[in-house]
Amino acid sequence: MFKTYSSALPQSLSRGLVGATRQTPTPFIQFVRGKRTKKYDLSPAAQKLITQLSVLSASRKQPKMLKLCPEDFVKHNTVQEAYKLITRKRKKAENEKLKQQYESMKLACEDLSKVSPELFEAANKREVSKRFSLELRVPTNYPPNVPWYYDYTPESPEDKK
Amino acid sequence: MIVPRLSARYMSSGPIKSSLMLSRIPIVTRALNPFEKEYFNYQAELERRLMRTFPQYYYFKKGTLAERKFLDIQNGVISKQPNVWYPKGIPDVKHGRDRRFKQNILIPGEEANKNDEKNLSRPIEVNARVTEADKTNNMSSLNRKLSHTLYLIVKEKDQWKFPSFNLESQSLHTAAEKGLVDLGGNQIKIWTVSNTPAAVIKYCEGELVAPTYESPDERIERHYIIKSHIVAGSFQPMNIEYKWVTNDEAASFFDNSYFQQVRHLLANF
Numbered sequence: 001m002f003k004t005y006s007s008a009l010p011q012s013l014s015r016g017l018v019g020a021t022r023q024t025p026t027p028f029i030q031f032v033r034g035k036r037t038k039k040y041d042l043s044p045a046a047q048k049l050i051t052q053l054s055v056l057s058a059s060r061k062q063p064k065m066l067k068l069c070p071e072d073f074v075k076h077n078t079v080q081e082a083y084k085l086i087t088r089k090r091k092k093a094e095n096e097k098l099k100q101q102y103e104s105m106k107l108a109c110e111d112l113s114k115v116s117p118e119l120f121e122a123a124n125k126r127e128v129s130k131r132f133s134l135e136l137r138v139p140t141n142y143p144p145n146v147p148w149y150y151d152y153t154p155e156s157p158e159d160k161k
Numbered sequence: 162m163i164v165p166r167l168s169a170r171y172m173s174s175g176p177i178k179s180s181l182m183l184s185r186i187p188i189v190t191r192a193l194n195p196f197e198k199e200y201f202n203y204q205a206e207l208e209r210r211l212m213r214t215f216p217q218y219y220y221f222k223k224g225t226l227a228e229r230k231f232l233d234i235q236n237g238v239i240s241k242q243p244n245v246w247y248p249k250g251i252p253d254v255k256h257g258r259d260r261r262f263k264q265n266i267l268i269p270g271e272e273a274n275k276n277d278e279k280n281l282s283r284p285i286e287v288n289a290r291v292t293e294a295d296k297t298n299n300m301s302s303l304n305r306k307l308s309h310t311l312y313l314i315v316k317e318k319d320q321w322k323f324p325s326f327n328l329e330s331q332s333l334h335t336a337a338e339k340g341l342v343d344l345g346g347n348q349i350k351i352w353t354v355s356n357t358p359a360a361v362i363k364y365c366e367g368e369l370v371a372p373t374y375e376s377p378d379e380r381i382e383r384h385y386i387i388k389s390h391i392v393a394g395s396f397q398p399m400n401i402e403y404k405w406v407t408n409d410e411a412a413s414f415f416d417n418s419y420f421q422q423v424r425h426l427l428a429n430f
Binding site for chain 1: 177185197207211213216260290303304308332358359372383390392395
């Protein structure tokens with residue numbers, strides 16, 4: 001208690017002294033656009049690198065772990081299984097169809113080879129450098145402004161020259 | 162081009178014809194069924210919930226106008242305060258995002274006039290998946306049923322079939338390509354999938370028989386099916402009825418026996 005009292009005394013004295021002397025002028029702050037006001041320990045280049053690394057790092061950016069209650073977990077598993085089942089069925093049907101297509105192609109070729117070996121040879125000639133037509137379009141979610149290009153005229157041999 | 166010699170063509174069998182299965186591939190993706198729609202939505206929401214927080218400090222420099230514009234339109238989060246009861250759980254805010262939920266990021270920008278064609282940020286207006294041809298049920302149009310594969314069928318002797326053509330000392334696929342141009346004009350571009358036939362259809366005295374049917378005495382007419390896609394243009398025959406149909410519709414137009422022999426060649430959608 002005594003210690004605090006003694007320490008308080010010179011402070012009050014000094015306050016009185018400050019009031020008596022001439023006040024020093026406070027330095028006014030001049031705002032400069034773009035000037036750094038905060039003191040960085042690191043150079044701007046190093047700071048930039050840290051920012052870039054922090055973008056990649058997971059710290060503080062990870063979402064909270066998803067904890068499902070038992071009922072929701074069962075629901076989630078059921079949904080996943082249902083989708084897997086549908087996909088499996090579709091894949092199976094697709095594979096079966098491909099098999100059928102292959103068999104019918106094989107049958108047609110065998111038949112053709114018996115009936116006309118010349119046609120069979122022409123039908124099985126290797127098509128070197130055959131490419132997909134560039135005009136064939138990949139399906140999109142919504143149609144283009146003109147769904148079908150009707151206005152087609154074949155290139156005449158004179159145009160090529 | 163090597164022209165095959167067809168001297169032995171009618172050696173022991175009947176005539177050979179080349180049949181063209183011309184299809185228009187789907188222009189739009191197939192329609193999803195209700196379960197698929199729900200499932201994909203569920204997966205998208207899960208992914209958003211488990212996504213990392215958007216590091217906005219990297220994209221917007223601190224103290225800039227761009228940063229302020231971005232932050233102004235974001236929906237604020239409820240922060241954690243001491244001695245407050247939160248009925249829906251205690252907020253867990255990091256980098257301005259409640260980590261318990263998905264993050265909705267709004268992008269600043271003025272609403273552009275949709276009629277201003279030069280402005281690239283105008284709102285996107287999608288075209289309808291159902292076209293005029295669908296509404297009028299115009300079966301000769303290629304603009305119908307955009308999400309399905311369409312097949313060209315023609316009426317021959319009161320029966321709907323894939324068009325078939327006689328061979329004139331050519332290979333099967335060139336006969337089919339040339340035959341199509343002769344029948345429907347040259348304002349059409351097609352892309353043949355392969356020179357190899359996809360199937361054979363046999364007729365014995367005008368009656369459809371199984372593809373494995375063999376008979377040395379009788380003359381069997383053979384139609385070899387060549388697959389092809391229409392790329393551009395249209396089929397405009399002079400005096401023959403034709404339709405562009407989906408696989409479901411083909412079942413109702415074809416004879417049942419004919420459909421059973423070609424159904425595995427048709428696409429699912």
